[in-house]
Amino acid sequence: MPTATPPALLFLYRQCGRRGLACLLLFVFSLPAHAALLTLPIDEHSPLIGAARDQLMLVHYRDGAFHEVRHQWLPWTLGHQPYFQEDRDARRDAPVDRVAAGDRLLLRSGDAGEVHPMPLPAEVLATLPIADGDGDGDGVFYVLRARPRATFAPAATLERDPLAISGDRFRLAFVDDNLFRWGDFTYQGWDGEGTLLDGLKLRLSAGLLLRNARVTLDNDNLDPVIRQVIAGPLATLVYATTRVRVAGLRVLTVHNYFIVGADSVVVHSRFTLPAVAAAVLREPSARITVDGYRLQGARLRTSWTGAREAVVDGVLSDTEKAMRGSTVPRDNTVWFDTGKGFALRARLRFMEGFDTPVRFIYQDDPQRPDPPERFPGQEPEVGFLLKDLPFGQEYYVIAELWFSSALP
Incomplete structure (x- = not known):
């Protein structure tokens, strides 16, 4: 990795290695007094590729149990922009309801949890470690093969x-x-x-x-x-x-x-x-x-x-x-x-x-x-x-x- 690589990306690289998980790239936008908004681009080798989004539950591990967390999938085009059906120029190589390479996953750093003891349960499809650069926000998210149950009001x-x-x-x-x-x-x-x-x-x-x-x-x-x-x-x-x-x-x-x-x-x-x-x-x-x-x-x-x-x-x-x-x-x-x-x-x-x-x-x-x-x-x-x-x-x-x- 280059010497100028931000600490968050160094952490992810060491944790994920070359496994190609969705956590390989992480952009962290920190705001004082608020949880940072995390945008994770999905890597082409991620185990999430092709999965139906309505069958994926995002959780953290705290107090000995998994708990569902607020998240949002952003389908992306083969270009630079988010996918909208009304955009005539939008192209994807997968149905909009399934995860494709380049799609984004939004999370909040404050929702990250603890590391689950090994071995991981069979329902864990992916592990997403995060770091905010100063060590205070280090944590982990997990993606489970399960239908989401919680509903959340829009943040905007x-x-x-x-x-x-x-x-x-x-x-x-x-x-x-x-x-x-x-x-x-x-x-x-x-x-x-x-x-x-x-x-x-x-x-x-x-x-x-x-x-x-x-x-x-x-x-x-x-x-x-x-x-x-x-x-x-x-x-x-x-x-x-x-x-x-x-x-x-x-x-x-x-x-x-x-x-x-x-x-x-x-x-x-x-x-x-x-x-x-x-x-x-x-x-x-x-x-x-x-x-x-x-x-x-x-x-x-x-x-x-x-x-x-x-x-x-x-x-x-x-x-x-x-x-x-x-x-x-x-x-x-x-x-x-x-x-x-x-x-x-x-x-x-x-x-x-x-x-x-x-x-x-x-x-x-x-x-x-x-x-x-x-x-x-x-x-x-x-x-x-x-x-x-x-x-x-x-x-x-x-x-x-x-x-x-x-x-x-």
């Missing part, structure tokens, strides 16, 4: 009227029932007034025949259609599509896959600029930012700008100017802490082969207008700029937002 929900998503401690409302027009965002425990958020700003821009004659579409021009919703005990999944037209020409369809957890929102986005569009469009770009509201005193750090720290105070410091426009690497994290009971950890993940330069956007100005927005000023505005998007190549990015009361 999609409200339809009016449109909103909510988890254990947060709620995000949408303006005019539009998934791209973010409204009030509230978080239980935040020591502040009203919403933390002004909104989400999307801008798709391209030159029309000439690079200087640019046409820009923003949130007001984009109206995603919800195609399918899947509610589960650990996450609610939403599939939506948006058709984008420029000067009457349909240039692309954006596919979005939302995975909403108790304290997280993960959004998969994919689209392809068709090669034929190159005849009329020049230098297409995308700008994605989130505009905070009255978050003075909050602090922001990134994984690629070293010890530099941005402080929301209405003025751009030399440090913040140095952070603006920096190149965002493939492996990236942004930490944002209000110091008032709300913190955010964000990542932007790119698929292999995507080589479009990505620049960091940061603005801190309580007076500067920058529509579309609900309130004047950027307090702060944080996001990413992608220039010269390629034609004929699939663009796929995953935005991850993880909420907590404070950063560790």
Whole structure:
């Protein structure tokens, strides 16, 4: 294993060896004061492959007995995204009700149990050891050949009227029932007034025949259609599509896959600029930012700008100017802490082969207008700029937002 391998993966590798169990890969997203949400991709050699999901019980071993735990299976496509029947591009090599290689299994680290004494009972089909990296969350899950008996209420929900998503401690409302027009965002425990958020700003821009004659579409021009919703005990999944037209020409369809957890929102986005569009469009770009509201005193750090720290105070410091426009690497994290009971950890993940330069956007100005927005000023505005998007190549990015009361 590489020397840079995270402790959790080292633990799994030593425990699982080359047996090919589903535990071979483990991504752990830790949040203070809450159990970490675990996402386990199913390995192609796992004994779970081909099993009917309604015949698999997830349990932990505590106090001398097995106990059923909250979990959720996420069927996956042969591509990068979760499987939705309404997605015409979705392909699988197994029925949706059976486990396939690449499927995901959601669990909570706090539900992990003790190691069962050997030998294991015959009904144990797989052993899933986990570690959170600091040793405090080490434990084991077991998969039994048995029909699940327990039912669990959803950890996150999609409200339809009016449109909103909510988890254990947060709620995000949408303006005019539009998934791209973010409204009030509230978080239980935040020591502040009203919403933390002004909104989400999307801008798709391209030159029309000439690079200087640019046409820009923003949130007001984009109206995603919800195609399918899947509610589960650990996450609610939403599939939506948006058709984008420029000067009457349909240039692309954006596919979005939302995975909403108790304290997280993960959004998969994919689209392809068709090669034929190159005849009329020049230098297409995308700008994605989130505009905070009255978050003075909050602090922001990134994984690629070293010890530099941005402080929301209405003025751009030399440090913040140095952070603006920096190149965002493939492996990236942004930490944002209000110091008032709300913190955010964000990542932007790119698929292999995507080589479009990505620049960091940061603005801190309580007076500067920058529509579309609900309130004047950027307090702060944080996001990413992608220039010269390629034609004929699939663009796929995953935005991850993880909420907590404070950063560790």
